[in-house]
Amino acid sequence: MKFNLIQNSFSTILLDAIQFFPQDLSKQAESHGLLFGISNDDIIECEYVFPVGNVRRRTENEISPDRTIDNAIQTARQIVSTSNNIGTYHSHPYAERFPEWADPSNMDVSFAKFLKEPFMVIIAITRNSDEEKPLDLWYSDYDAVEFTYDKNAQGHDAPNMKKLNRKSQSICGEFKKYTFELRGYHFDGKSLSDVMLYSSEAEMLMGLLDEEINLSNLSSDSVYSLRKIEFNLRLINQSDKANKNYEYHIEKIKRNMVQK
16 A cells, blocks of 8 residues: 655645644654545545644643644535545654554554544654754655554554554654654554655655755746656656656756756
């Protein structure tokens, strides 16, 4: 199963996690939001995310969203869009990185069972640098795991885990003073399992970094080309034309930068 964060969904999740990362690590708080998109066979496209600032409680280990607010947002979104509410995202802020930092907690599995929504994205994040770093992004593969609720464990503890006979993929990166990793999960009614997480937006940013294109210096015409690049990256494995269009718009942006 492939879960693709398209349009501006990746950057919104990242910036929301940075926004809620506190100066005082003893008072950590999680970001939280809603995912909207559509599915086609084994490909799910998350085209829109809605950060939810209204919650009943934010602590280091858990988040309790205001369901009245969530339901109002879902209803409004269904009226103005053809996409569906497909799940939620939240952050795991930590003082340092460790291998399981983006795994769901026991409370996360319980929350998934309560919501009964098919997908969850978790962004683990730490502020581990004294100096601001430029954006860097990459994919990372790992062994997929199934997570089930452990009734004998606390909310912040690890749930029951069973390794699956397949690989999964996350999106990793560094930005400013932060290091982060995004992982996606599918809820089947009983458990959360790792999915292959992609992002055409993140791949667009990776391509710009490879070409040494500075986003802050782009013209309005080049910004339009970025939209075309991101769209063609969704289709690049299905169409030779999409690959040619991608290369065309990359070269167009480079020409515009030289002309400036």
